[in-house]
Amino acid sequence: MTLGVELRNVTKSFDEITALGNINIEIHQGEILGLLGANGSGKTTLLKILALIEKPSKGEVYFDNKRVTEQNASLTRLETTMVFQKTTLFNTTVYNNLAYGLKVRKTPKTKIEEEVNRALRLVKLEGFEKRQAKKLSGGEQQRVALSRALVLNTRLLLLDEPTANLDPRNASIIEEIVSTVNRERKTTIVMATHNMFQAKNLPRRIALIKDGKIAGVGTPAEIFGSLSKTLASFAVVDNVFNGEARTTEDGTTVVDIGNNVRLETTTQERGGVSLFISPKDIILFEERFASSARNVLKGKIVEISDLGAIVRLKVDVGRDFVVQITKRSFNEMSLNLNKEVYIAFKASSVQII
Amino acid sequence: MTNILDGITKAFELIFSGDPRVYEVTFRSLLVSGTAILIAALWSIPIALFLGTRNYRGKLFIKGFFTAMIGLPTVGLGLILFLIFSKAGPLGFLHLLYTPTAIILGEAILITPLIVILTTRAIEDVDQEIKNLAKTLGASEAESSIAVLREASGGVFLAGIASFNRAVAELGVAQLVGGNIAGLTEVLTTGIALETARGNLELSIAWTIILLAVVFGITLATLLIEAYKRRRK
Numbered sequence: 165m166t167l168g169v170e171l172r173n174v175t176k177s178f179d180e181i182t183a184l185g186n187i188n189i190e191i192h193q194g195e196i197l198g199l200l201g202a203n204g205s206g207k208t209t210l211l212k213i214l215a216l217i218e219k220p221s222k223g224e225v226y227f228d229n230k231r232v233t234e235q236n237a238s239l240t241r242l243e244t245t246m247v248f249q250k251t252t253l254f255n256t257t258v259y260n261n262l263a264y265g266l267k268v269r270k271t272p273k274t275k276i277e278e279e280v281n282r283a284l285r286l287v288k289l290e291g292f293e294k295r296q297a298k299k300l301s302g303g304e305q306q307r308v309a310l311s312r313a314l315v316l317n318t319r320l321l322l323l324d325e326p327t328a329n330l331d332p333r334n335a336s337i338i339e340e341i342v343s344t345v346n347r348e349r350k351t352t353i354v355m356a357t358h359n360m361f362q363a364k365n366l367p368r369r370i371a372l373i374k375d376g377k378i379a380g381v382g383t384p385a386e387i388f389g390s391l392s393k394t395l396a397s398f399a400v401v402d403n404v405f406n407g408e409a410r411t412t413e414d415g416t417t418v419v420d421i422g423n424n425v426r427l428e429t430t431t432q433e434r435g436g437v438s439l440f441i442s443p444k445d446i447i448l449f450e451e452r453f454a455s456s457a458r459n460v461l462k463g464k465i466v467e468i469s470d471l472g473a474i475v476r477l478k479v480d481v482g483r484d485f486v487v488q489i490t491k492r493s494f495n496e497m498s499l500n501l502n503k504e505v506y507i508a509f510k511a512s513s514v515q516i517i
Numbered sequence: 518m519t520n521i522l523d524g525i526t527k528a529f530e531l532i533f534s535g536d537p538r539v540y541e542v543t544f545r546s547l548l549v550s551g552t553a554i555l556i557a558a559l560w561s562i563p564i565a566l567f568l569g570t571r572n573y574r575g576k577l578f579i580k581g582f583f584t585a586m587i588g589l590p591t592v593g594l595g596l597i598l599f600l601i602f603s604k605a606g607p608l609g610f611l612h613l614l615y616t617p618t619a620i621i622l623g624e625a626i627l628i629t630p631l632i633v634i635l636t637t638r639a640i641e642d643v644d645q646e647i648k649n650l651a652k653t654l655g656a657s658e659a660e661s662s663i664a665v666l667r668e669a670s671g672g673v674f675l676a677g678i679a680s681f682n683r684a685v686a687e688l689g690v691a692q693l694v695g696g697n698i699a700g701l702t703e704v705l706t707t708g709i710a711l712e713t714a715r716g717n718l719e720l721s722i723a724w725t726i727i728l729l730a731v732v733f734g735i736t737l738a739t740l741l742i743e744a745y746k747r748r749r750k
Contacts, residue, residue, distance in 0.1 A: 215649075215652075215653050216652075217649045217652045217653060241653070241655060242655045244653070245655075246653040248646055248650065250646065252644055252646040252650045254647070254664070254667075254668065255668055264651070264654050264656075265654035265656075268651075268660060269655055313653075313654075316654065316655070
């Protein structure tokens with residue numbers, strides 16, 4: 165049940181505003197593609213074009229290598245469905261909401277009942293059939309919207325910020341369902357998000373969208389491994405600093421990021437720069453010792469966040485650095501708030517963005 | 518005062534005595550106005566869907582036009598239609614003048630602006646994404662429009678009541694293109710006007726009571742149905 169989709173030179177303008185400019189992207193069969201971008205970057209417009217409810221001003225859309233035309237659009241639309249960011253429900257029961265798409269497809273009544281029940285089980289809403297959809301909680305409503313899309317078993321599923329404004333419990337239920345559907349049904353999924361954590365975990369590939377253009381496509385490791393200016397411009401990213409780069413007498417480049425914190429880097433740039441150090445690249449020590457790391461800074465722990473297997477620490481060395489360590493290391497080192505520690509990272513770990 | 522009370526007493530006697538003329542005229546009024554609504558809905562609802570779900574230049578002008586037309590004097594419209602339907606008029610060959618069909622058409626035109634504006638408002642109040650939602654679930658253009666109308670049903674219902682009340686209570690169109698011919702085009706309002714002029718007050722009061730009962734009864738029944746539906750939701 166998979167579907168490959170391609171956008172070729174797609175541009176979408178509303179009056180004089182260009183929402184999307186010359187988009188070229190291939191969505192592979194059975195993958196989860198994340199669209200990561202700031203609000204208003206064009207993610208929703210891109211999804212609506214893929215859902216065939218918006219026509220591109222220029223360019224072409226291909227489903228399974230077949231060009232979508234005016235004539236075949238309504239038939240092709242049956243291959244795809246979309247869950248909107250703002251939960252949109254019909255003002256009727258949960259059952260009628262889920263049954264709508266199946267009725268449109270002229271599915272027999274008994275089959276509709278069977279499919280609706282199955283979809284509700286999948287989103288953990290069994291027994292909600294007769295409830296008025298609009299009277300449910302926000303999280304439950306979004307799960308109804310998702311199950312209404314899943315019940316159709318389309319080959320392409322489009323999700324616009326599916327967990328935006330949801331509490332962590334409902335968000336994780338939805339993420340789990342999306343992952344299961346992709347794994348078990350091999351459904352091709354395109355999901356818009358500006359949630360970095362979600363973007364890191366769910367998709368196999370990420371397309372960064374900025375100002376209606378694709379600023380980069382890659383695996384989560386590629387996208388987050390080397391932080392780009394585009395990503396840093398809208399995402400809340402740890403360890404991003406601005407500073408002044410200058411060359412020292414021995415030829416190395418040092419960036420002063422303020423508060424007497426100077427970092428050695430391998431950059432050739434001079435003057436004002438923005439830099440990023442991945443929390444994973446930073447090593448934490450209790451005592452100073454000789455190492456090849458060019459940046460060793462003394463500070464104290466000012467914040468501890470338990471993320472399960474990982475513990476996230478904020479260390480104040482004059483500027484706050486975020487460090488990620490395993491729970492085991494955290495326990496073995498007996499770390500606690502205000503404890504003095506050293507952080508170390510290589511000059512090559514300092515990325516200029 | 519005694520005359521009025523006397524008239525009201527006699528009016529009730531007429532209503533409950535089963536006078537055939539009273540019921541024939543009442544039934545014709547309901548039939549003519551009811552048919553006018555159904556016919557007007559045929560063009561008014563597509564216009565409202567067009568106005569309510571799309572954005573384009575000139576939309577405000579069109580809405581302004583229909584809003585202004587709600588206040589169209591019924592006698593003015595009656596006169597225009599009289600000229601059109603009369604023998605020398607452009608549609609004289611259809612021989613519609615002084616027929617129930619002429620009243621139906623006239624009332625349908627009269628209530629079109631009201632249905633258009635009230636339905637447009639109801640559609641505009643529906644979540645703008647409903648049409649897109651229906652399409653993403655596989656609906657065709659027509660099916661997605663029906664989904665929007667269903668969401669706006671409360672407002673469409675209200676448009677129906679308001680229009681029916683306007684149609685059943687209007688006099689100008691029915692008088693001028695119907696001619697108030699007994700047994701053929703006589704309706705409640707034209708009957709009231711005629712019998713009052715003749716001094717037959719008890720009959721005109723009886724019809725007025727029936728007219729008011731129809732207007733209040735239908736409005737109340739519709740509101741009760743709406744309230745019941747809302748309670749179930």
